Amino acid sequence: MVDDEPANLMAMEAVLGEMGHRLVKVGSGEAALKELLGGRFALVILDVHMPGLDGFETARLIRERPRTRHIPIIFATAFDQTDERVLRGYGIGAVDFLFKPLQAPVLRAKVQVFVELFERTEEMKRQAEALQEHQRRAAERRLAEERERWERESLERQMAEQRAAAEASAARAEELARAVAECAAAQRELKRTNTRLAESDRRKDQFLATLAHELRNPLSPLSYAIGLLQDRGDPQLTQIWQRIERQLVHLERLVDDLLDVSRVTSGKIELRQAGFDLCEVARAAVELSRTHLDAREHELRVTLPDAPVMMRGDAMRLTQVISNLLNNSARYTDPGGHVGLTVEADEERVEVFVEDDGQGIETSMLEAVFEAFVQQRAGQGGLGLGLHLAKQLV
Secondary structure (H helix, E strand, O other), X not given: OEOOOHHHHHHHHHHHXXXXXXXXXXXXXXXXXXXXXXOOOOOEEEEOOOOOOOHHHHHHHHHHOOOOOOOOEEEEEOOOOOHHHHHHHHHHOOOEEEEOOOOHHXXXXXXXXXXXXXXXXHHHHHHHHHHHHHHHHHHHHHHHHHXXXXXXXXXHHHHHHHHXXXXXXXXHHHHHHHHHHHHHHHHHHHHHHHHHHHHHHXXXXXXXXXXXXXXOOOHHHHHHHHHHHHHHOOHHHHHHHHHHHHHHHHHHHHHHHHHHHHHHHHOOOOOOOEEEEHHXXXXXXXXXXXXXXXXXXXXXEEEOOOOOOEEEEOHHHHHHHHHHHHHHHHHOOOOOOEEEEEEEEOOOOEEEEEEXXXXXXXXXXXXXXXXXXXXXXXXXXXXXXXXXXXXXXX
């Protein structure tokens, strides 16, 4: 609760205190920003008119910080109940307005909504962590069983080969037929196991994608949880936080794509013009896409000019364009494929090529493939926004 009038803070504390939640009272925007750095909050109730940092400027700074940008903000004011001021507040990132004098039932009801949303978010985070741990243990168990079975069968084949070497030609032929049958059975079993693992992985990705699409607020708590696991320095937890971190990056990418599409559609996308080296942009794009390429075990070939290629434009957005193209190639190329990134430049023009030996694009999809939410094949991951954003940004 942020208000420069102690009486207002006491009034809100009297209304909300009986709800049993932890309440933090501060008298300025500066103090609020300091508190937000060290704690986790379900909601900020922010007075608009304050000396120093007013409510609007404080809200803008809250939204600029990655740690606090997802915290809901409710503005409280006794003045400026105009559409223009209200719209300005919503534009900054407010979720609601309360007008003084505050009505106790209204205040309690709105606070309860956001507290319950925060609690549900925390519960979903715990469920996601439990699901990932369960899947990790199940995968380790299946791999151990497969390894034991494979070693056992390998030993049996070696013993059979040794016996066959000392037997007659007919006995050797019979033993060879048995070995072939065992190998075929092993291959079928391995294929079934891979299918089960792929299905489990697909369900996990579908669950996490749905979670990211429906809720924005869980991203910051998840990032905080990863930091706690990293700080423990426990080698047994390394695989856990690395897997959670990879999924969190994927969630953030999906949400960022949705936000970028919204900005492009509304004409609010901002391009920051500056000089940059295209070769450095290409290298940055490769690093952004490295996880996707490595996950499918692709071989990446990067060909860049020896000299810098100086250009003027928005380096960050161009990095996003090239990364989206690389991610698309990684997604639609069979595992173990080849992806290439080439930059060519002469005195008149510069060209960037992304190539792969993947599935290709069907002729019927060529006109629609750059539209929003269009995917050539379902079940490949993503939301069908990468190519659309690349075209719109260029």
